[in-house]
Amino acid sequence: MTASTFRNWQSIQDEVLRRIHAREWKPGDLIPNEADLAAEFGCARTTVNRALRSLAEAGLLDRRRKAGTRVAMQPIAKATLDIAVIRSEIEDRGQKYGYHLIERAQVVPPVLVSAAMQTDASQHLLHIRALHLADDMPYALEDRWINIAAVPAASDEPFADISANEWLLINAPYTHGDIAFSAISASQQQSDILNCPANAALFAIDRLTWDSTVSVTKVRLIYGPGHQLRTVL
Amino acid sequence: MTASTFRNWQSIQDEVLRRIHAREWKPGDLIPNEADLAAEFGCARTTVNRALRSLAEAGLLDRRRKAGTRVAMQPIAKATLDIAVIRSEIEDRGQKYGYHLIERAQVVPPVLVSAAMQTDASQHLLHIRALHLADDMPYALEDRWINIAAVPAASDEPFADISANEWLLINAPYTHGDIAFSAISASQQQSDILNCPANAALFAIDRLTWDSTVSVTKVRLIYGPGHQLRTVL
DNA sequence: CAGTGGTCTAGACCACAGG
DNA sequence: CTGTGGTCTAGACCACTGG
Numbered sequence: 409m410t411a412s413t414f415r416n417w418q419s420i421q422d423e424v425l426r427r428i429h430a431r432e433w434k435p436g437d438l439i440p441n442e443a444d445l446a447a448e449f450g451c452a453r454t455t456v457n458r459a460l461r462s463l464a465e466a467g468l469l470d471r472r473r474k475a476g477t478r479v480a481m482q483p484i485a486k487a488t489l490d491i492a493v494i495r496s497e498i499e500d501r502g503q504k505y506g507y508h509l510i511e512r513a514q515v516v517p518p519v520l521v522s523a524a525m526q527t528d529a530s531q532h533l534l535h536i537r538a539l540h541l542a543d544d545m546p547y548a549l550e551d552r553w554i555n556i557a558a559v560p561a562a563s564d565e566p567f568a569d570i571s572a573n574e575w576l577l578i579n580a581p582y583t584h585g586d587i588a589f590s591a592i593s594a595s596q597q598q599s600d601i602l603n604c605p606a607n608a609a610l611f612a613i614d615r616l617t618w619d620s621t622v623s624v625t626k627v628r629l630i631y632g633p634g635h636q637l638r639t640v641l
Numbered sequence: 642m643t644a645s646t647f648r649n650w651q652s653i654q655d656e657v658l659r660r661i662h663a664r665e666w667k668p669g670d671l672i673p674n675e676a677d678l679a680a681e682f683g684c685a686r687t688t689v690n691r692a693l694r695s696l697a698e699a700g701l702l703d704r705r706r707k708a709g710t711r712v713a714m715q716p717i718a719k720a721t722l723d724i725a726v727i728r729s730e731i732e733d734r735g736q737k738y739g740y741h742l743i744e745r746a747q748v749v750p751p752v753l754v755s756a757a758m759q760t761d762a763s764q765h766l767l768h769i770r771a772l773h774l775a776d777d778m779p780y781a782l783e784d785r786w787i788n789i790a791a792v793p794a795a796s797d798e799p800f801a802d803i804s805a806n807e808w809l810l811i812n813a814p815y816t817h818g819d820i821a822f823s824a825i826s827a828s829q830q831q832s833d834i835l836n837c838p839a840n841a842a843l844f845a846i847d848r849l850t851w852d853s854t855v856s857v858t859k860v861r862l863i864y865g866p867g868h869q870l871r872t873v874l
Numbered sequence: 875c876a877g878t879g880g881t882c883t884a885g886a887c888c889a890c891a892g893g
Numbered sequence: 894c895t896g897t898g899g900t901c902t903a904g905a906c907c908a909c910t911g912g
């Protein structure tokens with residue numbers, strides 16, 4: 409293996425991956441420092457840094473100043489999920505997207521909702537319930553609360569032709585949020601709408617997003633039976 | 642805003658984020674090229690590149706040679722899930738980890754399994770079923786198939802004191818894999834083991850990992866009722 | 875063809891944390 | 894204190910791709 413084989417950071421990354429994978433560098437092992445690797449590979453240290461930093465971001469290496477770079481003990485798998493708009497999700501599967509608004513109301517929310525969104529308990533929020541369809545079949549049920557104080561324009565939007573899911577993405581910026589995945593048992597109402605057996609096991613995604621310190625929206629998406637969320641490792 | 646405010650790539654990233662968030666640069670907009678931004682911020686183009694590349698990896702910018710850099714139309718949320726060993730998962734919650742092997746056998750697998758793992762239909766695989774406990778309560782059920790051809794050492798491992806989940810991470814490297822999340826209805830056997838009602842909605846994770854072209858292991862992890870997988874956006 | 879991002883280089887200084 | 898990774902710079906060449 410001559411140094412001239414390595415011309416860019418990706419080929420260096422490949423070689424490091426090969427050594428980890430071939431157990432030349434085992435989990436927990438200290439690997440040579442950037443300067444030494446640069447000398448070995450015949451490139452600038454910056455280039456080695458680029459390769460190793462990328463692997464560290466992927467979780468395969470642990471890097472610490474002075475302590476050096478080690479192969480991660482537990483190559484914690486980082487699964488990256490792309491959470492897209494439901495319409496894209498359906499259209500990407502080659503199916504026809506459909507949308508049906510079920511309910512739109514400005515009401516005082518349950519205390520669990522106002523607490524989670526840190527809004528005043530008596531403050532009205534916009535409540536949206538809607539059904540997303542794929543090829544005219546029920547696909548996912550959306551149950552959403554919108555903080556009108558954070559998104560005033562939402563109170564003038566009927567959400568009859570465009571889903572809140574999509575409208576908010578365009579009109580309501582957010583700085584951060586959290587997301588949770590779980591399994592729930594279908595309620596009678598949910599099974600009626602999704603056209604599935606009562607108590608069916610359904611996949612649910614809960615999201616809560618914030619604009620700095622103000623909550624924007626809280627949504628639960630409930631998918632029809634058999635839905636899977638997939639990604640690669 | 643003087644140029645001297647920006648001394649490193651992260652402060653530049655923050656400023657770009659601010660402009661996107663403040664709608665100075667709207668979704669779909671073309672933003673200035675790297676050279677111009679470098680001039681504006683009073684830094685090297687490399688530094689601007691670092692900031693913008695990072696934002697592009699996060700999905701907030703679309704970058705194409707010659708076409709320039711645009712604010713992403715759909716800021717697809719990328720949720721990164723850290724898939725750790727179950728023992729760590731439990732211990733990180735401050736609970737006591739427990740492990741119980743239910744079954745260990747070398748058998749001819751169902752055809753669905755051999756097909757997914759691309760092993761010969763008559764080839765024996767190692768089948769492991771085990772229960773993970775948190776504070777002595779059932780936490781997750783592991784149902785795993787191991788390709789002995791890919792991991793010969795597994796046939797000598799009893800898996801009585803260490804879970805396959807953990808043993809494989811140390812002893813069986815993999816190059817890639819896929820993972821799927823879903824909701825399933827508890828079978829009678831599953832509800833007995835997990836000590837939950839039959840037909841309860843359970844959260845399931847299916848993983849299939851490969852070492853180059855050879856399948857290593859296929860596993861389904863079924864969590865007790867109410868389990869949530871959480872992360873931030 | 876030409877403008878844009880992608881990358882490499884050689885050197886430098888710095889921040890952090892191990893010993 | 895000192896070795897390590899983290900970053901910045903100025904300049905250069907290249908790869909891709911839009912017009």
